[in-house]
Amino acid sequence: MITEVKLKEIYYSYQGMEHPIFDKLSLTVQRGEFVTLVGPSGCGKTTLLEIMAGLITDFSGGILLDGLKKLPLGNISLMPQEDLLLPWRTVLENGALPLEIKGEKKSAANQQVRELLREFGLEGFENYYPHQLSGGMRQRVAFLRSILTGHRVLLLDEPFSSLDALTRLKMQEWLITMWQKFQPTIIFITHDVEEAIFLGQSIYIFSMVPNSKLKHYQVPFVYPRNHSLLGNLDFVQLRQQILADMVWGGADE
Amino acid sequence: MNNMKKSILNKIGIVSGILFLAVWELVVVFLKVPIFILPPPSRIFIALWSLKKVLFLTHLPVTLVEVIVGLVISVIISIILSLLMLKAPILEKSIYPFLVASQTIPIIVLSPVVIMWFGYGLPGKVAITILITFFPIVVNTYDGLKNVDYRYINLLKTMGANARQIFWKVRVPAALPGFFTGLKVGAAVSVIGAVIGEWLGGNAGLGVFSRRMASNLQADAVFAAVLILAMLGMGLFKFVNILEKNLMPWYFQTKKNRSES
Numbered sequence: 001m002i003t004e005v006k007l008k009e010i011y012y013s014y015q016g017m018e019h020p021i022f023d024k025l026s027l028t029v030q031r032g033e034f035v036t037l038v039g040p041s042g043c044g045k046t047t048l049l050e051i052m053a054g055l056i057t058d059f060s061g062g063i064l065l066d067g068l069k070k071l072p073l074g075n076i077s078l079m080p081q082e083d084l085l086l087p088w089r090t091v092l093e094n095g096a097l098p099l100e101i102k103g104e105k106k107s108a109a110n111q112q113v114r115e116l117l118r119e120f121g122l123e124g125f126e127n128y129y130p131h132q133l134s135g136g137m138r139q140r141v142a143f144l145r146s147i148l149t150g151h152r153v154l155l156l157d158e159p160f161s162s163l164d165a166l167t168r169l170k171m172q173e174w175l176i177t178m179w180q181k182f183q184p185t186i187i188f189i190t191h192d193v194e195e196a197i198f199l200g201q202s203i204y205i206f207s208m209v210p211n212s213k214l215k216h217y218q219v220p221f222v223y224p225r226n227h228s229l230l231g232n233l234d235f236v237q238l239r240q241q242i243l244a245d246m247v248w249g250g251a252d253e
Numbered sequence: 254m255n256n257m258k259k260s261i262l263n264k265i266g267i268v269s270g271i272l273f274l275a276v277w278e279l280v281v282v283f284l285k286v287p288i289f290i291l292p293p294p295s296r297i298f299i300a301l302w303s304l305k306k307v308l309f310l311t312h313l314p315v316t317l318v319e320v321i322v323g324l325v326i327s328v329i330i331s332i333i334l335s336l337l338m339l340k341a342p343i344l345e346k347s348i349y350p351f352l353v354a355s356q357t358i359p360i361i362v363l364s365p366v367v368i369m370w371f372g373y374g375l376p377g378k379v380a381i382t383i384l385i386t387f388f389p390i391v392v393n394t395y396d397g398l399k400n401v402d403y404r405y406i407n408l409l410k411t412m413g414a415n416a417r418q419i420f421w422k423v424r425v426p427a428a429l430p431g432f433f434t435g436l437k438v439g440a441a442v443s444v445i446g447a448v449i450g451e452w453l454g455g456n457a458g459l460g461v462f463s464r465r466m467a468s469n470l471q472a473d474a475v476f477a478a479v480l481i482l483a484m485l486g487m488g489l490f491k492f493v494n495i496l497e498k499n500l501m502p503w504y505f506q507t508k509k510n511r512s513e514s
Contacts, residue, residue, distance in 0.1 A: 053411050074413030084408050088426040088503045097422065101414045129503045149412055 002031040003064070004185045005076075005153055010051065010061035021047060023210040024061070029187060031152070034179055036188045037214075038196035039206025040246060045189045046081070049155045052187070053078040065153070077151040081158045083142040085130040091117075091141050092126040098149040113148065119181075120144045121174075136167040143175070147182055156188045160195070169227055172198055176224055193242050197235060198225060205245050215245050292473040297480065300473035308462070313481060315458040319375060319447040320489070323382025327439060330383065331391035339398050339424075356388050361449060368453050378450030378458070385446035386439035390432070397431025398424050430504055433497040440489035444482050459485075 007027040013020035021044040029035050039045050050056045052063065054073025065072055077098075085094045092113050099109035117123045120140050130138055139159050146154050160168045172195060179186055190196050196203050197219055204214040217238065221229060229235050274294045280286075281293040288296060301308065334352070338345040364381050371377035405423050414422070451460025459478045466474035498505055 050407075055407050055410065073410060076411065078408065078411040080404060080408060082404070084404055086405065086423070086426070088429075088501065097409075098412045100422070101409065101412045101418055129506060131503070131506065 003028055004031040004033070004066060005029040005052065005187070006062075006064040007052070008062040008064065010048075010059055010063075012047070012051065012056070012059035012061075014047075020210045022059070023212040025211050025214065027204065027214065029153075029185060031185055032183050034176075034186045034188070034199060034201045035204065036190060036196035036200030036202075037204045037206060038190055038193055038242065038246070041191055043206040043209060044211060045191075045206055046157055049078065049157050049187070049189060052076060053155055075151060076153045076155060077146045077149040079142050079146045079154060079156045079159055081161060083130070083138045083159075085138055085141055085145075087130055090127050090129055091122055091133070094130065094141055095144050095148060098145060102150070113144070116144060116148070120178075134167075135163045136171055139163070139171060140174070143178065147178075147184070151184075153185045153187065156186060158190055159188075161190070161192070168195075173224075173226060175199065180223060193239050193246070194230060197238055197242070198227070198229060203242065205242055207246050207248075217242065289470040289472045292476060296473045297476040300471075301477040301480065304474060304477060308459070308477065308481060312457050312459045312462045312478070313485075315455075316444070316447050316451065316460065316482070317485065319378040319382060319450065319458065320443045320485070322375070323379045323446060324386055324436075324440060324443050324489075326379065327383045327386040327390060327443075328436065331387050331394055331435070334387075334391050335395040335398055338395055352388060352391060355384065360384055360446070364449050364453055368450065373454045377453075378447050378455070381450040382443055382446035385449075386443045389438035389442075390435035393431040393435030393438075394428055397428030401427045429497075429501055433493060433501070437490055437493045437497075440493050441486050443489065444486040448482060 005028070007025060009024040009026055010022045011020055011024060012022045025048075037045055037048070047056065051059055052072060053076050054071060055078075063072055065075060086097065089097065092110055095113035095116070096106065096109035099112060100106065104112075114126065117126055120143070122137065122140060122144070125133065125137065130141070133141070142159065146156075160171050163171060176199065188196075188199055190199075200219055203217045203219060205216070206214065219238070220234065221232075278293045278295060281291055292300075334348060338348050360381065363384070367380050367384070368377040371380045401424050405427070406419055409419050409423060447458070448460035448463075451458040452464050455461045459482050463475045463478040463482075466472075466478065
Protein backbone atom coordinates (compact mmCIF):
# COMPACT_ATOMS: atom_id res chain seq x y z
CA MET A 1 0.00 0.00 0.00
CA ILE A 2 1.14 3.52 -0.76
CA THR A 3 0.98 6.18 1.90
CA GLU A 4 -0.96 9.17 0.64
CA VAL A 5 -1.07 11.55 3.58
CA LYS A 6 1.05 11.41 6.69
CA LEU A 7 0.70 13.80 9.59
CA LYS A 8 3.73 13.76 11.86
CA GLU A 9 3.51 15.00 15.42
CA ILE A 10 1.26 17.94 14.71
CA TYR A 11 1.22 20.50 17.51
CA TYR A 12 -1.21 23.37 17.28
CA SER A 13 -2.92 25.79 19.60
CA TYR A 14 -5.43 28.50 18.71
CA GLN A 15 -4.15 32.02 18.84
CA GLY A 16 -4.15 33.35 22.38
CA MET A 17 -4.93 29.95 23.88
CA GLU A 18 -2.62 28.47 26.46
CA HIS A 19 -3.40 24.81 25.85
CA PRO A 20 -2.92 23.15 22.51
CA ILE A 21 -5.73 21.48 20.64
CA PHE A 22 -3.38 18.96 19.02
CA ASP A 23 -0.36 17.65 20.87
CA LYS A 24 1.94 15.50 18.75
CA LEU A 25 -0.91 14.13 16.73
CA SER A 26 0.07 11.64 14.03
CA LEU A 27 -2.10 10.11 11.36
CA THR A 28 -1.47 8.02 8.28
CA VAL A 29 -3.85 7.60 5.37
CA GLN A 30 -3.25 5.10 2.56
CA ARG A 31 -3.90 5.82 -1.08
CA GLY A 32 -7.50 5.19 -2.03
CA GLU A 33 -8.56 4.74 1.57
CA PHE A 34 -11.85 6.03 2.97
CA VAL A 35 -11.05 7.37 6.42
CA THR A 36 -13.57 8.93 8.77
CA LEU A 37 -12.70 11.19 11.68
CA VAL A 38 -15.42 11.29 14.29
CA GLY A 39 -15.69 13.41 17.39
CA PRO A 40 -17.91 15.84 19.25
CA SER A 41 -18.17 19.42 18.03
CA GLY A 42 -15.44 21.71 19.26
CA CYS A 43 -12.81 18.97 19.31
CA GLY A 44 -10.81 20.47 16.46
CA LYS A 45 -11.84 18.27 13.54
CA THR A 46 -12.34 21.15 11.13
CA THR A 47 -9.09 22.73 12.29
CA LEU A 48 -7.25 19.51 11.45
CA LEU A 49 -8.78 19.54 7.96
CA GLU A 50 -7.69 23.15 7.50
CA ILE A 51 -4.18 22.17 8.49
CA MET A 52 -4.27 19.30 6.01
CA ALA A 53 -5.65 21.57 3.29
CA GLY A 54 -2.84 24.04 3.90
CA LEU A 55 -5.10 26.87 5.02
CA ILE A 56 -3.51 26.91 8.48
CA THR A 57 0.26 27.03 8.39
CA ASP A 58 1.37 28.17 11.83
CA PHE A 59 1.49 24.69 13.35
CA SER A 60 4.53 22.64 14.16
CA GLY A 61 5.07 19.12 12.94
CA GLY A 62 5.03 17.85 9.40
CA ILE A 63 2.70 16.90 6.61
CA LEU A 64 3.89 14.47 4.00
CA LEU A 65 1.78 14.34 0.90
CA ASP A 66 2.36 11.53 -1.54
CA GLY A 67 5.61 10.73 0.30
CA LEU A 68 6.93 14.19 -0.52
CA LYS A 69 7.00 17.33 1.51
CA LYS A 70 4.74 18.92 -1.06
CA LEU A 71 2.75 21.95 0.06
CA PRO A 72 -0.84 20.86 0.67
CA LEU A 73 -2.38 24.19 -0.42
CA GLY A 74 -3.59 23.71 -3.96
CA ASN A 75 -2.87 19.97 -3.90
CA ILE A 76 -5.62 18.69 -1.65
CA SER A 77 -9.28 19.27 -2.29
CA LEU A 78 -11.53 20.60 0.47
CA MET A 79 -15.29 20.21 0.47
CA PRO A 80 -16.55 22.44 3.26
CA GLN A 81 -19.54 21.91 5.48
CA GLU A 82 -21.52 24.67 3.83
CA ASP A 83 -21.31 23.67 0.20
CA LEU A 84 -19.96 27.14 -0.71
CA LEU A 85 -21.19 26.98 -4.25
CA LEU A 86 -20.69 30.42 -5.80
CA PRO A 87 -24.22 31.86 -5.92
CA TRP A 88 -23.54 33.73 -9.16
CA ARG A 89 -22.49 30.60 -11.01
CA THR A 90 -24.77 27.94 -12.42
CA VAL A 91 -24.27 24.24 -11.73
CA LEU A 92 -22.19 23.97 -14.88
CA GLU A 93 -20.07 27.02 -14.05
CA ASN A 94 -19.55 25.93 -10.44
CA GLY A 95 -18.34 22.56 -11.63
CA ALA A 96 -16.01 24.20 -14.13
CA LEU A 97 -14.43 26.49 -11.52
CA PRO A 98 -11.45 24.28 -10.57
CA LEU A 99 -10.74 23.59 -14.24
CA GLU A 100 -10.79 27.31 -15.05
CA ILE A 101 -8.38 27.91 -12.19
CA LYS A 102 -6.04 25.32 -13.67
CA GLY A 103 -6.10 27.45 -16.77
CA GLU A 104 -8.40 25.45 -19.00
CA LYS A 105 -10.51 27.26 -21.58
CA LYS A 106 -14.10 27.86 -20.54
CA SER A 107 -15.55 25.77 -23.34
CA ALA A 108 -13.27 22.81 -22.65
CA ALA A 109 -13.96 23.05 -18.92
CA ASN A 110 -17.72 23.18 -19.48
CA GLN A 111 -17.50 20.17 -21.75
CA GLN A 112 -15.74 18.14 -19.07
CA VAL A 113 -18.40 19.05 -16.53
CA ARG A 114 -21.19 18.16 -18.94
CA GLU A 115 -19.80 14.67 -19.38
CA LEU A 116 -20.06 14.06 -15.64
CA LEU A 117 -23.46 15.62 -14.95
CA ARG A 118 -25.46 12.47 -15.57
CA GLU A 119 -23.26 10.41 -13.30
CA PHE A 120 -23.75 12.91 -10.52
CA GLY A 121 -27.51 12.98 -10.96
CA LEU A 122 -27.44 16.56 -12.17
CA GLU A 123 -28.50 16.08 -15.75
CA GLY A 124 -30.90 18.79 -16.87
CA PHE A 125 -29.83 21.08 -14.04
CA GLU A 126 -26.69 22.54 -15.58
CA ASN A 127 -28.20 26.01 -15.93
CA TYR A 128 -29.71 26.15 -12.45
CA TYR A 129 -28.30 28.47 -9.83
CA PRO A 130 -27.40 26.95 -6.45
CA HIS A 131 -30.36 28.50 -4.64
CA GLN A 132 -32.69 26.64 -6.98
CA LEU A 133 -31.33 23.24 -5.89
CA SER A 134 -32.14 21.01 -2.95
CA GLY A 135 -29.55 20.45 -0.23
CA GLY A 136 -28.64 17.01 -1.56
CA MET A 137 -28.14 18.32 -5.08
CA ARG A 138 -25.98 21.18 -3.85
CA GLN A 139 -23.74 18.67 -2.09
CA ARG A 140 -23.51 16.63 -5.28
CA VAL A 141 -22.42 19.73 -7.19
CA ALA A 142 -19.86 20.47 -4.46
CA PHE A 143 -18.56 16.90 -4.70
CA LEU A 144 -18.41 17.10 -8.48
CA ARG A 145 -16.40 20.28 -8.11
CA SER A 146 -14.03 18.53 -5.67
CA ILE A 147 -13.51 15.61 -8.05
CA LEU A 148 -12.77 18.02 -10.91
CA THR A 149 -9.93 19.62 -8.98
CA GLY A 150 -8.08 16.51 -10.07
CA HIS A 151 -6.55 16.10 -6.62
CA ARG A 152 -6.28 12.57 -5.31
CA VAL A 153 -7.15 13.49 -1.73
CA LEU A 154 -10.57 14.87 -0.85
CA LEU A 155 -11.26 16.35 2.56
CA LEU A 156 -14.97 16.33 3.37
CA ASP A 157 -16.10 18.38 6.34
CA GLU A 158 -19.48 17.13 7.59
CA PRO A 159 -20.98 17.54 4.14
CA PHE A 160 -24.29 15.89 5.01
CA SER A 161 -24.93 17.39 8.43
CA SER A 162 -27.51 19.90 7.21
CA LEU A 163 -29.53 17.40 5.17
CA ASP A 164 -32.70 15.71 6.37
CA ALA A 165 -32.31 12.12 7.58
CA LEU A 166 -33.60 10.39 4.48
CA THR A 167 -31.58 12.48 2.04
CA ARG A 168 -28.53 11.91 4.22
CA LEU A 169 -28.91 8.11 3.96
CA LYS A 170 -29.21 8.37 0.19
CA MET A 171 -26.22 10.66 -0.08
CA GLN A 172 -24.10 8.32 2.06
CA GLU A 173 -24.80 5.39 -0.26
CA TRP A 174 -24.24 7.66 -3.24
CA LEU A 175 -20.89 8.82 -1.86
CA ILE A 176 -19.72 5.22 -1.51
CA THR A 177 -20.64 4.55 -5.14
CA MET A 178 -18.75 7.64 -6.24
CA TRP A 179 -15.73 6.71 -4.14
CA GLN A 180 -15.64 3.24 -5.70
CA LYS A 181 -15.94 4.76 -9.14
CA PHE A 182 -13.37 7.56 -8.94
CA GLN A 183 -11.20 5.97 -6.24
CA PRO A 184 -10.02 9.13 -4.52
CA THR A 185 -8.55 9.07 -1.04
CA ILE A 186 -11.30 10.43 1.20
CA ILE A 187 -10.88 11.92 4.64
CA PHE A 188 -14.37 12.48 5.99
CA ILE A 189 -15.22 14.40 9.13
CA THR A 190 -18.42 13.82 11.06
CA HIS A 191 -19.88 13.98 14.55
CA ASP A 192 -22.28 11.17 13.69
CA VAL A 193 -20.84 7.81 14.79
CA GLU A 194 -23.19 5.80 12.58
CA GLU A 195 -22.18 7.83 9.56
CA ALA A 196 -18.52 7.32 10.40
CA ILE A 197 -18.88 3.54 10.61
CA PHE A 198 -21.19 3.26 7.63
CA LEU A 199 -18.85 5.14 5.31
CA GLY A 200 -15.31 4.49 6.48
CA GLN A 201 -12.77 1.72 6.11
CA SER A 202 -11.06 3.02 9.18
CA ILE A 203 -12.16 5.42 11.87
CA TYR A 204 -10.19 7.79 14.06
CA ILE A 205 -11.82 9.05 17.20
CA PHE A 206 -11.42 12.51 18.63
CA SER A 207 -12.37 12.83 22.26
CA MET A 208 -10.60 15.04 24.74
CA VAL A 209 -8.62 18.18 23.98
CA PRO A 210 -5.68 18.10 23.49
CA ASN A 211 -5.87 15.32 20.95
CA SER A 212 -2.62 13.46 20.88
CA LYS A 213 -3.05 9.82 20.07
CA LEU A 214 -6.31 9.09 18.29
CA LYS A 215 -8.01 5.80 18.94
CA HIS A 216 -8.35 3.90 15.71
CA TYR A 217 -10.68 1.17 14.43
CA GLN A 218 -10.73 -0.80 11.22
CA VAL A 219 -14.29 -1.30 9.97
CA PRO A 220 -14.84 -4.93 8.93
CA PHE A 221 -17.81 -4.48 6.57
CA VAL A 222 -17.39 -4.91 2.82
CA TYR A 223 -18.47 -2.44 0.16
CA PRO A 224 -20.85 -1.59 -1.33
CA ARG A 225 -22.71 -1.11 1.88
CA ASN A 226 -26.37 -0.36 2.34
CA HIS A 227 -28.37 0.77 5.28
CA SER A 228 -29.56 -2.64 6.43
CA LEU A 229 -26.11 -2.62 8.00
CA LEU A 230 -27.36 -0.26 10.67
CA GLY A 231 -29.22 -3.12 12.35
CA ASN A 232 -26.27 -5.53 12.17
CA LEU A 233 -25.11 -6.67 15.60
CA ASP A 234 -21.41 -6.06 14.93
CA PHE A 235 -22.29 -2.59 13.69
CA VAL A 236 -24.26 -1.81 16.83
CA GLN A 237 -21.48 -3.11 19.07
CA LEU A 238 -18.86 -1.06 17.27
CA ARG A 239 -21.07 2.00 17.58
CA GLN A 240 -21.46 1.52 21.34
CA GLN A 241 -17.72 1.02 21.69
CA ILE A 242 -16.93 4.23 19.81
CA LEU A 243 -19.55 6.22 21.69
CA ALA A 244 -17.97 5.07 24.93
CA ASP A 245 -14.56 6.10 23.63
CA MET A 246 -15.84 9.53 22.74
CA VAL A 247 -17.48 10.09 26.09
CA TRP A 248 -14.80 8.63 28.33
CA GLY A 249 -11.84 9.60 26.21
CA GLY A 250 -10.22 6.54 24.73
CA ALA A 251 -7.09 8.43 23.98
CA ASP A 252 -4.71 5.56 24.59
CA GLU A 253 -4.13 2.51 22.53
CA MET B 254 -51.84 34.65 -7.89
CA ASN B 255 -48.61 36.41 -7.15
CA ASN B 256 -48.68 38.17 -10.50
CA MET B 257 -52.19 39.37 -9.83
CA LYS B 258 -51.15 40.79 -6.48
CA LYS B 259 -48.25 42.52 -8.16
CA SER B 260 -50.34 44.11 -10.90
CA ILE B 261 -52.86 45.34 -8.35
CA LEU B 262 -50.01 46.85 -6.34
CA ASN B 263 -48.73 48.59 -9.47
CA LYS B 264 -52.16 50.03 -10.10
CA ILE B 265 -52.36 51.35 -6.56
CA GLY B 266 -49.30 53.48 -7.34
CA ILE B 267 -51.05 55.00 -10.36
CA VAL B 268 -54.32 55.54 -8.49
CA SER B 269 -52.61 57.31 -5.59
CA GLY B 270 -50.73 59.48 -8.09
CA ILE B 271 -53.94 60.54 -9.81
CA LEU B 272 -55.60 61.15 -6.45
CA PHE B 273 -52.69 63.35 -5.37
CA LEU B 274 -52.93 65.46 -8.54
CA ALA B 275 -56.70 65.77 -8.20
CA VAL B 276 -56.47 67.01 -4.60
CA TRP B 277 -53.73 69.45 -5.60
CA GLU B 278 -55.84 70.80 -8.46
CA LEU B 279 -58.95 71.18 -6.28
CA VAL B 280 -57.14 72.84 -3.40
CA VAL B 281 -55.48 75.38 -5.70
CA VAL B 282 -58.74 76.16 -7.50
CA PHE B 283 -60.95 76.41 -4.41
CA LEU B 284 -58.49 78.38 -2.29
CA LYS B 285 -57.74 80.61 -5.29
CA VAL B 286 -53.98 80.27 -4.87
CA PRO B 287 -52.21 82.62 -7.33
CA ILE B 288 -50.52 80.77 -10.17
CA PHE B 289 -47.08 82.24 -9.45
CA ILE B 290 -47.25 80.77 -5.91
CA LEU B 291 -48.49 77.30 -6.77
CA PRO B 292 -49.87 76.47 -10.20
CA PRO B 293 -52.43 73.65 -10.46
CA PRO B 294 -51.27 70.49 -12.22
CA SER B 295 -53.40 71.30 -15.25
CA ARG B 296 -51.45 74.55 -15.75
CA ILE B 297 -48.14 72.70 -15.40
CA PHE B 298 -49.15 70.25 -18.10
CA ILE B 299 -50.28 73.09 -20.34
CA ALA B 300 -46.94 74.84 -19.81
CA LEU B 301 -45.13 71.57 -20.49
CA TRP B 302 -47.06 71.17 -23.73
CA SER B 303 -46.65 74.70 -25.00
CA LEU B 304 -42.94 74.79 -24.13
CA LYS B 305 -42.25 71.25 -25.26
CA LYS B 306 -39.92 72.23 -28.09
CA VAL B 307 -37.67 74.42 -25.94
CA LEU B 308 -37.76 72.02 -23.02
CA PHE B 309 -37.10 68.77 -24.84
CA LEU B 310 -34.93 69.94 -27.73
CA THR B 311 -32.90 72.81 -26.25
CA HIS B 312 -32.59 72.21 -22.51
CA LEU B 313 -33.10 68.51 -21.78
CA PRO B 314 -30.25 67.33 -24.07
CA VAL B 315 -27.78 69.65 -22.34
CA THR B 316 -28.70 68.42 -18.84
CA LEU B 317 -28.81 64.81 -20.02
CA VAL B 318 -25.27 64.99 -21.40
CA GLU B 319 -23.97 66.60 -18.18
CA VAL B 320 -25.59 63.90 -16.07
CA ILE B 321 -24.42 60.97 -18.17
CA VAL B 322 -20.86 62.19 -18.61
CA GLY B 323 -20.75 62.96 -14.88
CA LEU B 324 -22.03 59.51 -13.93
CA VAL B 325 -19.64 57.69 -16.24
CA ILE B 326 -16.59 59.55 -14.94
CA SER B 327 -17.91 59.09 -11.41
CA VAL B 328 -18.07 55.32 -11.90
CA ILE B 329 -14.53 55.24 -13.28
CA ILE B 330 -13.17 57.29 -10.38
CA SER B 331 -15.06 55.17 -7.86
CA ILE B 332 -13.69 51.92 -9.24
CA ILE B 333 -10.13 53.25 -9.26
CA LEU B 334 -10.45 54.52 -5.66
CA SER B 335 -12.01 51.23 -4.49
CA LEU B 336 -9.21 49.21 -6.05
CA LEU B 337 -6.55 51.47 -4.52
CA MET B 338 -8.10 51.13 -1.07
CA LEU B 339 -8.39 47.36 -1.49
CA LYS B 340 -4.77 47.17 -2.55
CA ALA B 341 -3.28 48.46 0.69
CA PRO B 342 -4.59 49.35 4.15
CA ILE B 343 -2.36 52.42 4.14
CA LEU B 344 -4.20 53.73 1.08
CA GLU B 345 -7.54 52.98 2.69
CA LYS B 346 -6.55 54.90 5.81
CA SER B 347 -5.43 57.86 3.74
CA ILE B 348 -8.27 57.97 1.17
CA TYR B 349 -11.37 57.04 3.17
CA PRO B 350 -11.40 60.10 5.48
CA PHE B 351 -11.30 62.35 2.43
CA LEU B 352 -14.28 60.56 0.94
CA VAL B 353 -16.31 61.16 4.08
CA ALA B 354 -15.08 64.74 4.41
CA SER B 355 -16.10 65.48 0.83
CA GLN B 356 -19.69 64.64 1.77
CA THR B 357 -19.81 66.79 4.89
CA ILE B 358 -18.98 69.91 2.88
CA PRO B 359 -22.17 71.53 1.55
CA ILE B 360 -21.74 71.09 -2.20
CA ILE B 361 -23.75 74.23 -2.84
CA VAL B 362 -21.11 76.30 -1.06
CA LEU B 363 -18.25 74.64 -2.88
CA SER B 364 -19.93 74.75 -6.28
CA PRO B 365 -19.08 78.36 -7.21
CA VAL B 366 -15.42 77.53 -6.62
CA VAL B 367 -15.69 74.41 -8.74
CA ILE B 368 -17.28 76.49 -11.48
CA MET B 369 -14.38 78.95 -11.22
CA TRP B 370 -11.96 76.09 -11.76
CA PHE B 371 -13.79 74.32 -14.55
CA GLY B 372 -15.78 77.09 -16.17
CA TYR B 373 -19.43 77.62 -17.02
CA GLY B 374 -19.43 75.03 -19.78
CA LEU B 375 -19.84 71.29 -19.61
CA PRO B 376 -16.74 70.55 -17.48
CA GLY B 377 -17.95 72.65 -14.56
CA LYS B 378 -21.35 70.92 -14.45
CA VAL B 379 -19.79 67.50 -14.85
CA ALA B 380 -17.42 68.22 -11.95
CA ILE B 381 -20.30 69.04 -9.61
CA THR B 382 -22.24 66.00 -10.77
CA ILE B 383 -19.20 63.85 -9.95
CA LEU B 384 -18.90 65.45 -6.50
CA ILE B 385 -22.51 64.55 -5.76
CA THR B 386 -22.56 61.04 -7.22
CA PHE B 387 -19.22 59.39 -6.51
CA PHE B 388 -19.61 58.88 -2.77
CA PRO B 389 -22.38 56.26 -2.72
CA ILE B 390 -20.74 54.43 -5.63
CA VAL B 391 -17.27 54.24 -4.15
CA VAL B 392 -18.42 53.34 -0.64
CA ASN B 393 -20.71 50.53 -1.78
CA THR B 394 -18.25 49.15 -4.33
CA TYR B 395 -15.42 49.15 -1.83
CA ASP B 396 -17.52 47.47 0.85
CA GLY B 397 -18.54 44.81 -1.64
CA LEU B 398 -14.98 44.12 -2.70
CA LYS B 399 -13.68 44.08 0.83
CA ASN B 400 -16.31 42.16 2.75
CA VAL B 401 -16.25 38.99 0.69
CA ASP B 402 -16.93 35.82 2.68
CA TYR B 403 -13.38 34.59 3.37
CA ARG B 404 -14.55 30.97 3.12
CA TYR B 405 -14.98 31.40 -0.63
CA ILE B 406 -11.48 32.76 -0.85
CA ASN B 407 -10.11 29.85 1.19
CA LEU B 408 -11.93 27.40 -1.03
CA LEU B 409 -10.39 28.89 -4.15
CA LYS B 410 -6.98 28.81 -2.50
CA THR B 411 -7.30 25.05 -1.97
CA MET B 412 -7.95 24.83 -5.71
CA GLY B 413 -4.63 26.55 -6.26
CA ALA B 414 -6.06 29.90 -7.34
CA ASN B 415 -3.77 32.93 -7.46
CA ALA B 416 -4.69 36.41 -6.30
CA ARG B 417 -5.82 37.48 -9.75
CA GLN B 418 -8.16 34.53 -10.12
CA ILE B 419 -9.61 35.13 -6.66
CA PHE B 420 -10.18 38.76 -7.58
CA TRP B 421 -12.02 38.07 -10.83
CA LYS B 422 -13.90 34.93 -9.85
CA VAL B 423 -14.92 35.87 -6.31
CA ARG B 424 -14.38 39.50 -5.40
CA VAL B 425 -15.77 41.13 -8.53
CA PRO B 426 -19.01 39.12 -8.75
CA ALA B 427 -19.49 39.43 -4.99
CA ALA B 428 -19.07 43.21 -5.20
CA LEU B 429 -21.56 43.68 -8.06
CA PRO B 430 -24.68 44.01 -5.85
CA GLY B 431 -22.97 46.73 -3.80
CA PHE B 432 -21.76 48.50 -6.90
CA PHE B 433 -25.25 48.60 -8.36
CA THR B 434 -26.77 49.80 -5.10
CA GLY B 435 -24.30 52.68 -5.15
CA LEU B 436 -24.92 53.38 -8.80
CA LYS B 437 -28.69 53.49 -8.26
CA VAL B 438 -28.31 56.06 -5.50
CA GLY B 439 -25.78 57.97 -7.60
CA ALA B 440 -28.06 57.96 -10.65
CA ALA B 441 -31.01 59.22 -8.65
CA VAL B 442 -29.08 62.19 -7.21
CA SER B 443 -26.99 62.91 -10.32
CA VAL B 444 -29.63 65.29 -11.65
CA ILE B 445 -29.22 67.44 -8.53
CA GLY B 446 -25.53 67.89 -9.29
CA ALA B 447 -26.09 68.97 -12.86
CA VAL B 448 -28.85 71.40 -11.88
CA ILE B 449 -26.76 73.03 -9.14
CA GLY B 450 -24.11 73.63 -11.75
CA GLU B 451 -26.65 75.09 -14.14
CA TRP B 452 -28.14 77.39 -11.52
CA LEU B 453 -24.76 79.03 -11.13
CA GLY B 454 -24.75 79.97 -14.79
CA GLY B 455 -24.81 78.69 -18.31
CA ASN B 456 -26.60 79.05 -21.63
CA ALA B 457 -28.86 76.06 -21.63
CA GLY B 458 -30.06 73.18 -19.50
CA LEU B 459 -33.18 72.56 -17.46
CA GLY B 460 -31.57 74.26 -14.44
CA VAL B 461 -30.80 77.38 -16.45
CA PHE B 462 -34.31 77.34 -17.85
CA SER B 463 -36.05 76.93 -14.51
CA ARG B 464 -33.96 79.71 -12.98
CA ARG B 465 -34.93 82.09 -15.78
CA MET B 466 -38.58 81.19 -15.43
CA ALA B 467 -38.41 81.58 -11.66
CA SER B 468 -37.15 85.12 -11.98
CA ASN B 469 -40.07 85.78 -14.36
CA LEU B 470 -42.46 84.37 -11.74
CA GLN B 471 -43.56 81.72 -14.23
CA ALA B 472 -44.06 79.02 -11.66
CA ASP B 473 -45.89 76.75 -14.11
CA ALA B 474 -42.85 76.65 -16.40
CA VAL B 475 -40.56 76.05 -13.41
CA PHE B 476 -42.70 73.12 -12.35
CA ALA B 477 -42.71 71.80 -15.90
CA ALA B 478 -38.90 71.74 -15.86
CA VAL B 479 -38.88 70.18 -12.39
CA LEU B 480 -41.24 67.49 -13.64
CA ILE B 481 -38.85 66.62 -16.46
CA LEU B 482 -35.89 66.58 -14.04
CA ALA B 483 -37.73 64.20 -11.73
CA MET B 484 -38.57 61.96 -14.67
CA LEU B 485 -34.94 62.06 -15.74
CA GLY B 486 -33.71 60.95 -12.32
CA MET B 487 -36.31 58.19 -12.13
CA GLY B 488 -35.52 57.10 -15.66
CA LEU B 489 -31.81 56.80 -14.86
CA PHE B 490 -32.64 54.84 -11.70
CA LYS B 491 -34.85 52.51 -13.69
CA PHE B 492 -32.16 52.09 -16.33
CA VAL B 493 -29.60 50.97 -13.72
CA ASN B 494 -32.27 48.72 -12.25
CA ILE B 495 -32.80 46.99 -15.59
CA LEU B 496 -29.06 46.76 -16.12
CA GLU B 497 -28.48 44.99 -12.81
CA LYS B 498 -31.38 42.62 -13.32
CA ASN B 499 -29.82 41.53 -16.59
CA LEU B 500 -26.28 41.29 -15.27
CA MET B 501 -27.12 39.55 -11.99
CA PRO B 502 -30.12 37.29 -12.57
CA TRP B 503 -28.93 35.05 -9.72
CA TYR B 504 -29.11 37.91 -7.24
CA PHE B 505 -32.74 38.76 -7.84
CA GLN B 506 -33.86 35.16 -7.91
CA THR B 507 -32.13 34.55 -4.58
CA LYS B 508 -33.80 37.57 -3.05
CA LYS B 509 -37.20 36.43 -4.27
CA ASN B 510 -36.64 32.98 -2.84
CA ARG B 511 -35.77 34.41 0.52
CA SER B 512 -38.82 36.62 0.72
CA GLU B 513 -41.11 33.77 -0.24
CA SER B 514 -39.81 31.22 2.23
